[in-house]
Amino acid sequence: MPPIEMGSTSALGAINARLARAVGKPESAANAGVTSLSAWAESPAVEASAALDPGTAPVDAERVAMIRKAVENGTYPVIPTQIADAMIAAGVLLRSHGE
Template sequence: MPPIEMGPTRPIGAVDVRIARQAGGFRETAKSTGSESSAVALSDALDPGEAPVDADRVEVIKRAVETGQYPVLPTKIADAMIAAGLLLRKGQ
């Protein structure tokens, strides 16, 4: 079997920020901690925005849990966990 030839190795290091700047569509923020300064490139495309949370419903559930009126049914919880696991395995 012939030997596998590899090119010269490069040391593993941080991503070069200049490449990210050249790609465009990024905003740059500088965070200063003492004598160090680091730049982080953030993309608006990856910003998920606000989470869709119904605050009124959350308060109702919190009050029900605090007063002991929220029904905790172990069989329903177990069934939901098993179903979620099956869905993850099928990839749906």
């Protein structure tokens, strides 16, 4: 079996500010990257569409309050077999959708 040869490796370091500058905005060497990086960080990279907004989550506040009260009182039923079955079913669903 032939030996495995590796090329030269170089150490990783900080990002060069000159490479991170916004395109088309020349800067002096004294403040290279300072204003362009801050302007770049403040500008939105992607505009969200209203069509993709899911709206508010459908939460039954009354049911949530009832469950919280039962947990606080110690009367919420914890059935290990049901919890295990739900965890297994969730794992099966995740694996089946990935294929």
